[in-house]
Amino acid sequence: EDKVVQSPLSLVVHEGDTVTLNCSYEVTNFRSLLWYKQEKKAPTFLFMLTSSGIEKKSGRLSSILDKKELFSILNITATQTGDSAIYLCAANRDDKIIFGKGTRLHILP
Amino acid sequence: GAGVSQSPSNKVTEKGKDVELRCDPISGHTALYWYRQRLGQGLEFLIYFQGNSAPDKSGLPSDRFSAERTGESVSTLTIQRTQQEDSAVYLCASSLVGGNYEQYFGPGTRLTVT
Numbered sequence: 754e755d756k757v758v759q760s761p762l763s764l765v766v767h768e769g770d771t772v773t774l775n776c777s778y779e780v781t782n783f784r785s786l787l788w789y790k791q792e793k794k795a796p797t798f799l800f801m802l803t804s805s806g807i808e809k810k811s812g813r814l815s816s817i818l819d820k821k822e823l824f825s826i827l828n829i830t831a832t833q834t835g836d837s838a839i840y841l842c843a844a845n846r847d848d849k850i851i852f853g854k855g856t857r858l859h860i861l862p
Numbered sequence: 863g864a865g866v867s868q869s870p871s872n873k874v875t876e877k878g879k880d881v882e883l884r885c886d887p888i889s890g891h892t893a894l895y896w897y898r899q900r901l902g903q904g905l906e907f908l909i910y911f912q913g914n915s916a917p918d919k920s921g922l923p924s925d926r927f928s929a930e931r932t933g934e935s936v937s938t939l940t941i942q943r944t945q946q947e948d949s950a951v952y953l954c955a956s957s958l959v960g961g962n963y964e965q966y967f968g969p970g971t972r973l974t975v976t
Contacts (some may be wrong), residue, residue, distance in 0.1 A: 789905065791965065796897075796905050843967075850899060850951060852967040 755780045757844050759853035768796050768834060773857045774827040776842030786818050786825050789841040791855065796841055799827070832860045864888065868954050871921035874974045875944055883939045884973045887956030895927050895965060897953040905953065911937060912959075916970055944975045 760775045778786065785803045789796035791825040800809045802818035802825060809816050813832075818825045829836055867886045870956035875881050887894050896908040899941050911931040922928070926944075931937035941948055955965035 759976050796965075798905060850953065850967070854966070 755844070755846070755851050757842055757851050757853035758857050759840075759842050761855065761856060763857040763859070765859045766832060767862060768832060770832050770860075771828065772829045772832060772858060774829075774840050774842075774858070776825045776827070776853055778823050778825075778842075778851075779845050780844040780851060782828045782846045783820075783844060787825050787843040787845060787850070788816055788825070789843065791839040791841055799840075801822040801845075828843075834860045834862050836860050866954055866956050866966050868968040868971050870971055871969065872972045872974075874976060875934050875939075877946060877975055878943055880942045881944055883941075883954075884954075884972070885937045885939070885968060886955030887935070887937070887954070888966055890934075890958070891956035891966070892934050892959050893957045893965075894931055894937050895957075896937070896957045897955065898923075899951040899953060899970070900951070907954075908939070908962065941973075944973075946975045949973055949975045950953060 757778045764772060766772055785801050787798040787801050790799055799814060800816045802816060805818055805820040813830045816825060816827045827840060837856050837858060837860045841855045842853045844851045866888055869884045873881055893911045894911040898906045898908055909922055910918040910928045926942045929937060929939045939952060951970040953970045954968045956964045
């Protein structure tokens with residue numbers, strides 16, 4: 754059965770800390786891995802990863818995919834209170850998208 | 863336990879035809895969302911139902927799109943006179959309540975308009 758597992762389920766850190774969010778997947782016909790930030794209503798797209806070992810960066814956020822170990826991480830450096838959200842990982846296969854349950858991140862001022 | 867289910871999983875239709883997509887949320891979840899994911903793009907919010915309140919339809923791209931939900935159960939998304947640009951994966955999610963609560967996603971319906 755296809756699955757996407759995220760860890761930790763929740764995380765509380767202080768502003769300025771660096772966090773690493775984990776996503777493992779077991780998906781047949783895997784095509785790409787997606788990261789989203791969910792605040793309020795609609796998740797916001799962060800990254801799409803298709804190749805192993807190539808880091809994608811956007812400001813303080815970065816992500817990398819390991820297709821051998823079926824694993825991805827999302828790093829956030831110098832965290833700010835505005836980073837508080839639920840971070841979703843999803844595996845895209847040919848015919849559907851499988852979401853993990855998310856990591857709830859809370860940044861303390 | 864049972865998660866969010868959607869049907870059909872795949873739908874191929876001819877341009878101009880109407881399609882109806884179905885979402886069964888997790889039992890007890892009062893909030894239900896519809897999203898669209900086009901190839902290579904992020905999730906696009908379509909519509910949000912919260913209990914018996916009037917739905918938030920602000921994301922519907924045109925009047926060809928409509929959705930219904932009866933109480934806190936099944937929802938249907940209807941696209942009339944489909945166009946090729948409607949081709950996408952349509953995702954449904956539910957959460958216990960609306961707002962900043964975890965949304966549980968269904969597997970999606972992949973719609974292809976030829």
